[in-house]
Amino acid sequence: MNEEEKIVCSGKTFFPFIMGLFFMGMGVGVFFPILISMATYEVKGIFSICLILCVLEGSYFLLFWHNKQIIFTWNEIIYRSIFGIEKKYSWEDVKTVCYKSIGRGANRILIQTDKKIYIETGMMKKCEDVERVIKEKGYLQVKIK
Incomplete structure (x- = not known):
């Protein structure tokens, strides 16, 4: 990776979209x-609680x-949360x-960092490039399962 290149790891994959539609539809x-x-x-009362939970999950x-x-x-x-809040961290952080x-x-x-940044490898694009x-930066040495 050269210094000008950037890798965008995003959640715009099939799984979260389908799960969101599924829970909202349910x-x-x-x-x-x-x-x-x-x-x-x-x-x-019971079904109103189920409705609220499904809408929240969706x-x-x-x-x-x-x-x-x-x-x-x-x-x-540069980390952008699910609420759209963007924060920048240097690799020294x-x-x-x-x-x-x-x-x-x-x-x-x-x-x-001062916060925990999670990369969900099954629900985000370009996770292999991020790894x-x-x-290359020397932070991750071995993959343990």
Whole structure:
């Protein structure tokens, strides 16, 4: 990687978009009709909680798909959260870089600065290029599963 090149690792992949649509569709298509039906108050209470949880989960995935982005250059890391808040870090701010397993074969790369920056390798584009850059910088030596 030369000094002018930048790698954009973004969440605009198929999985978060489909999951977001799935949870939103399940909330609106399954739970909302029950809420407006002639069900008892107990059933409406349970399904209103399910509706809220589905909408929140769907919102998370859609925000992840739309906003999550990490830009790597030779000199800095630009992190954009799911809420669109952007922060810049230099490579001198990086304390450690390691792999974290989150279960069921999914992995994350954790970049520890004053905050934790997670790269979800299964839900983000260009993770292989990011791994290559981190190894070139000397932060990540071995992949442990």
